[in-house]
Amino acid sequence: MVEFRNTGMTAWEHDVEKIGVEYSGDSNLITVDPPLQLLPKGSRVHTGQSYQFPFLISAHNVGQVKLAFAVVRLLPSGKTNRISDPVFLSMEITTGLPHNDQNSGSIQVTAGPLHVPVELDGMPAGLTPLTLPHIPVGIHHVVVKGKEGVMESDIEVKPNSIHSITYSPEKSGVLIETKESLLLENSNPVLTLILSNFFIILGVIITLTTVAVISIVVISGEIKRIKFVVSHVLPYSFQKESGRDFAVETRRRISSDDVRFDPVAGLFKQGDKKSLKLKITNMGTKPIVVDTIRIEPGVCRIVFREIFDDDPGDCEVSQAVSYIDGNGKEKSRVIHLQYRIMPRDLDLSWFFERFIQKKGNIIAILKIKNNNPFPLEADSILLASGEERGIELVMDVPDSDELSVYKKLRILTENEYSFPLSVKIPYNKGIFLFFSKKYSESLEWFNQQIDLGNDDGTLKRYRDLIKRKMDSSSEVNTMDSSDIRDHEPDVKRKVDAQEGNATQVSLSPSLTGFPDSLLPIYKPSALISTDRLGIMYRALRAADNIEVAVRVLDSGVIPASQVELQIQAWRSLKHMNIMQIKFWERDPVYFLEFDLPSGAIQSKKRIYSLADLKVPIPARAALRIVRGLAEGIDYIHRQGVRHYLLEPSVIFLDDGLQPKISGFDTSALIQSGIPDDCWVIAPEQRNPEKFGNPGKKTDIYQVGAIFYYLLSGQVLNCFESISSLPSHFRSDYGVYDPIIKKSVHIDKNERYGDIREMIHEIDTLLQTFKK
The missing domain is CATH 1.10.510.10 (Transferase(Phosphotransferase) domain 1)
Incomplete structure (x- = not known):
């Protein structure tokens, strides 16, 4: 066993980066197997912790051998980079009788990023990640005790074998601790004394707490009486204005189980493997577990969600994320993942620009640019190489409370290859009500969506714009509905007086490249x-x-x-x-x-x-x-x-x-x-x-x-x-x-x-x- 301690600033893990220990000696007297021993998948060694890496050394002749081991990072190319200085060990090989260790093996126990206790044949063995060397050949009982439950395994150890066990809450049973289970033969005597006099200690604590609460109440009453007297003596300008105690309100709002899920929008190429990042922040007061990853209070972790869709364009999918809350209960939260898949053999870019009203219809203007060296068509509109044009899409009456809709464009290339391209339009019931001049109902819809927890910044911009329009309605009798855009405008517009024409926007010339x-x-x-x-x-x-x-x-x-x-x-x-x-x-x-x-x-x-x-x-x-x-x-x-x-x-x-x-x-x-x-x-x-x-x-x-x-x-x-x-x-x-x-x-x-x-x-x- 070769043991290394992590003295760096970051944890070692086998995840995005693969960390292990590599043998770099060149002696022909021995063979080291394997030459590179990686951490078990999903395990993590935090700063200050140690881990034992098992190696099998076979001797071919007698003599003096110098072993060299170093912690390395495995690169995608298969090569390694050292992240520690090499450690040199000297070994002398002599002739002799076979050692009893030939009739033993090793067991590795991991629990991902968690550090949970392990028992071997009923005796404490340490915390994960753990390597148990020199285990005699035979059947051995391994118990891993996590907060989510206890996992038991019977392992058959064979000569010179290495067995790996990974703790999983799904494979564990429920652990009910009793006083007897805590008072083991080798338990801490201080803990034994505390548990033996538990009810006496509990009574003392309750008594002291009651006295403290009564004292605080009495003192608070005196303070309030003093404040009342001061408020009648001092002039009003010196009195502190009343207000909310935000610290108290914040503490009241803190829940033991408050988890924030923030999906990160993805950009992929058609045909590539697609994994979206999901940022999970534990806003509560107790640890939670997501995908076997333990997240402490106030800590943020990144998990990945694989996407199997391969159709080009803007896409959105809903997935349920299961997690174990601070009380050990399994819960689920539905999240919405948004991503864009670029066509495999075409270079296109597109974005939603604005809404207009034309001949009684609500029109979405979508800008699309052809970045290819050849022309193509988008919904029968010809785009030359390098050209950007706006496409008008007619919006229907929304039949749900979805925040956006998805429209299909037909793309036709020069070799007559045609495919549909999905594009996202931030069109919803609130926009429809606005263009219908039902401003109060539109504002109410946006407020409802925001109150439901939708933190899309577009909703708040639309809401604020409608508020200002309603506030200024006493001065302006009609509203220019083209003011609803993907970004809130603050410029002067010239409205075409002829009914049926699209509203025109007058803007000063922009700098080259400014969107x-x-x-x-x-x-x-x-x-x-x-x-x-x-x-x-x-x-x-x-x-x-x-x-x-x-x-x-x-x-x-x-x-x-x-x-x-x-x-x-x-x-x-x-x-x-x-x-x-x-x-x-x-x-x-x-x-x-x-x-x-x-x-x-x-x-x-x-x-x-x-x-x-x-x-x-x-x-x-x-x-x-x-x-x-x-x-x-x-x-x-x-x-x-x-x-x-x-x-x-x-x-x-x-x-x-x-x-x-x-x-x-x-x-x-x-x-x-x-x-x-x-x-x-x-x-x-x-x-x-x-x-x-x-x-x-x-x-x-x-x-x-x-x-x-x-x-x-x-x-x-x-x-x-x-x-x-x-x-x-x-x-x-x-x-x-x-x-x-x-x-x-x-x-x-x-x-x-x-x-x-x-x-x-x-x-x-x-x-x-x-x-």
Whole structure:
């Protein structure tokens, strides 16, 4: 048995990543089987815990042998990456009689992420995950005691065999604990004393509790009497206004079983395997179990739901998710999974734009774009290569309370291949009532859906729009029904007076690339920056005429199924050197709103990102920018987040040259292929097999690359050791050479161990400018 203790920050598991121990010796005196021993599927070893990995060693000759074992991560390619230093064990092989261990085997017991007690033949053996070595050949009784029940198994151990047992609540019986079951022969004497005098202790506790409650009531009465006297003595302006105690209300609302299910929308290709992510948050006060995964109170976990549908277009399916609540009862919750399947051999994009009323009918405008090098037809409308056109879809009277409907478009390619494409339209009974000018009933329908727990942001936007329309009805006798759009408008419209014509919308010209569907919300005035994930605009928010920064994401770069998880992770970060996400939305496009950075003036021109900065810049300015950059990276590292793509286009300047980092975890982009022109990429990102896996030191490399770029105006080559240090460009820049050499070293083990070390050296250099 080879035992390793997890001293890292994350758990070892056999799930998305496969962790195990690998033998790397090369002695011909022995054979180690298996050379790689993985953790059992579904098991997890948390920080601070140990696990024993069984290996069978067969000797071929006598002599001295040096064994080497290391914890590794198994890659999809079949290769392994070490995540620990190797451990060396010396062994001397001598001749002798066969050892009794040849008549024994091993038993492995796992319970997924749970740590439950195990008994072997009636004796305590430890907590899962557990390996029981040197078990004599024969039948042995194994008992696994979980909170959901007890699982018993009879295992036949054979010579040199390894048996695996996985605890499953479905295979367990109900455990009823009694006083006798707790008072075992080897039980804790303190526990025995407590249980023996249980009723005496219980009586003392009840008495003390009663006295405490009476005292609190008496004290509360005195306080209220004092408050009553003060309220009559002090003037009204000094009296505290009455209000609700939100802390008390929150505590009352907390239930022992409150579970939040948040499905993540998926984007797939026709023919691919499809698994949707379901984010489950335990909002209650007791642990729950979902798919054998134990979720503690306040903890969020991700589970997957497989989809077998393969028809192209927008889709939605309902599934029941079963879970065991904090009281051990099995419950079920129906969730709605939404996803989009792209056609296998076509490149199409589409989104819902708005509703209009035309000749008494409610019309949905769907924008569809042909991204193929050949023309095609969508519902008999010809689309040339690269062309985007709107398709008018007539809406029927809704016969249910569904929030959306799905329409079928007929797509016809140049080789006469035809197929139906399902598209989602956010049309419902509330929209129908609005266009029927039944505004009160429409508002009531939207309120009912929101009260039922539907947290779709579109419902709230429609409701708020109808409220404003009703409030302004005393000033305006007629309502322009085209105001109902997928985003709430705040622009002036010209209404065609002729009955039967569609309502027209008058909008100011937008910047190139700014989505038309966002024009009712923002009035763009300038392009701030373009990066690999999208475009940042300077815009005027129509609701209050406040200037903000709006970042429109390119959904073609990051899969839609991962966007929201990454946005939520970045939104939780709050630091002066991180651009804080104020608002975001996904319909019809993913966009994020930030406070507008002040920028900096260079050559009488205001610039916002480092990408627009003319380099090189003075050393003092470079130090100030890089120090703030390092502070921001230090903060996200302490939150367990890595950036991995710290390009100048995602770094913005605020007052006093304070940098602000934009973007979020770009692991999806990194996995899909690193662009060749991305010069901040570290060696381990280009070639992990040679330089190791990316980590905190990857971000340190990128901060150093930015510093070098600001000082010299040059970019680095990640495959070559730096040859031209700052002193090569200016003789007085020799003081910056050590920081550059240390931070961008091609061997990550030679870089700073922590970015705080780099910050300390920058502070020392900044002090020289104050003298």
